[in-house]
Amino acid sequence: MLPAVARGHWGWFHPCARLSVRMSSTGIDRKGILAERVAVVTGSTSGIGFAIARRLAQDGAHVVISSRKQQNVDRAAAQLQREGLSVAGIVCHVGKAEDRERLVATALEHCGGIDFLVCCAGVNPLVGSTLGTSEQIWDKILNVNVKSPALLLSQLLPYMEKRKGAVTLVSSVAAYFPRMELGVYNVSKTALLALTRTLALELAPKDIRVNCLVPGVIKTDFSKVLHGNESLLKYLREYLQMQRIGEPEDCAGIVSFLCSPDASYITGENIAVAGFSSRL
């Protein structure tokens, strides 16, 4: 049986209290750079989002993870809690307003505020040509990939104000060099670059920074269609100057840095983690 917190019902158990208990009982007094800060990470039960959630928690933050399916939330939250990290999980389909509201309420109720938002949730139905894409698919991709980070941020904003918060959106190198088979996905990821700069501009007076992680090919389920194909993988390795595709952990440290006080004067930037491509 998984702990209640992993099912999204915390009851008496306060995940944020857990870390302080652990720290005092083990005598560890070295606080992480993100200690006592609270991070909400969408699409974080696997892949890049999971690696980011883990890293933020390792660096001291209380982290609320989320994705669409309860069983995935349970599994991921339980795994990180076993590692002694202060993590709670809740189901949130980012395209659903009521799910976003519940995510916000959960973070507030159990962690008392919100400092960081990392938007990893993304969809990528392989749709082929942009002009051949149905309106339904257009709506789905733009809703989840572009609109939902902005809508979620507007729901979180009242609580992030006065906390010198930071937001990280997640685009893709497809924003810079679109792939034929990705159609509208390319468009959505390019829109995120513009969203980053626009939000950075709008939120700078509130001391909230907005930056964008731009991953190259990272080994996750999402990109299996690329790295699962031996000949394509060989091509990618030769094409990438570092001779390898990335791991989710390659994307994690930069997000922790962007949340940290060390990045206090960095906003509106799109930062590629892509192993160097001469086309970037």
Ligand SMILES: NC(=O)c1ccc[n+]([C@@H]2O[C@H](COP(=O)([O-])OP(=O)(O)OC[C@H]3O[C@@H](n4cnc5c(N)ncnc54)[C@H](O)[C@@H]3O)[C@@H](O)[C@H]2O)c1
């Ligand atoms: N893997 C890559 O090569 C790569 C490259 C560039 C950009 N990205 C981007 O990175 C992000 C994470 O992808 P990943 O590679 O870690 O994939 P992944 O499939 O491992 O993780 C995606 C996560 O998002 C969740 N998710 C999907 N739709 C959701 C929704 N509507 N609401 C909430 N959660 C949802 C999934 O459940 C999963 O937890 C995506 O935005 C993707 O576009 C990935």
